[in-house]
Amino acid sequence: TVVGFAISLLFHMTRTEVCPPSCSCKSLGEMKGLHVDCSSRKLMEVPALPVTTKRLYLQNNSLTSVPPGALDSLHSLEEVKIFDNPWNCDCHILYLKLWLEDVSASSLENIRCATPAAVRMKPLRQLTGNELGICKRLLPIKCLEFFWRDLILIVGVIITLLLVAWALKFSKKLVCQISLSQYDPRGCLLGRH
Numbered sequence: 001t002v003v004g005f006a007i008s009l010l011f012h013m014t015r016t017e018v019c020p021p022s023c024s025c026k027s028l029g030e031m032k033g034l035h036v037d038c039s040s041r042k043l044m045e046v047p048a049l050p051v052t053t054k055r056l057y058l059q060n061n062s063l064t065s066v067p068p069g070a071l072d073s074l075h076s077l078e079e080v081k082i083f084d085n086p087w088n089c090d091c092h093i094l095y096l097k098l099w100l101e102d103v104s105a106s107s108l109e110n111i112r113c114a115t116p117a118a119v120r121m122k123p124l125r126q127l128t129g130n131e132l133g134i135c136k137r138l139l140p141i142k143c144l145e146f147f148w149r150d151l152i153l154i155v156g157v158i159i160t161l162l163l164v165a166w167a168l169k170f171s172k173k174l175v176c177q178i179s180l181s182q183y184d185p186r187g188c189l190l191g192r193h
Contacts, residue, residue, distance in 0.1 A: 020047035
């Protein structure tokens, strides 16, 4: 089992540290990470990147979107250049926008949309959810289930509160009517003020 673990660890390290064939990689020194330059390579998709990437250059390619999760393993990233690509600014660009807002807001400044026509040449950072199109189909089904469950719970609480308020009001009238039959009617009327 130790040998198997060592082999899998070695495989994992080599798999995640291999420079993509379409890019050039330079070491930034021992334990400092990699400079990965994939710029001006006519790339149509983001290649599998080493997890130790510190500097990533993807500018001047043919990238239109980035698949959700494609950049999540780059925890030591410090610099990203991803401008000058024909970005398709629909729902599929939402992952890249949110990722850049978290990781490198300055990189987001230089990204402009190529399509659709309504947002052509508009900076990605300025786009709102309305401009990105209907993103409902990209939400996980579980999120929609939680939404409906929460909505039903809220409506149930509101109905329960209304019923309790009505019951309290009715009980006051009932107490007042019982009091009227047993005691002075004016006491009940005066007690309500």
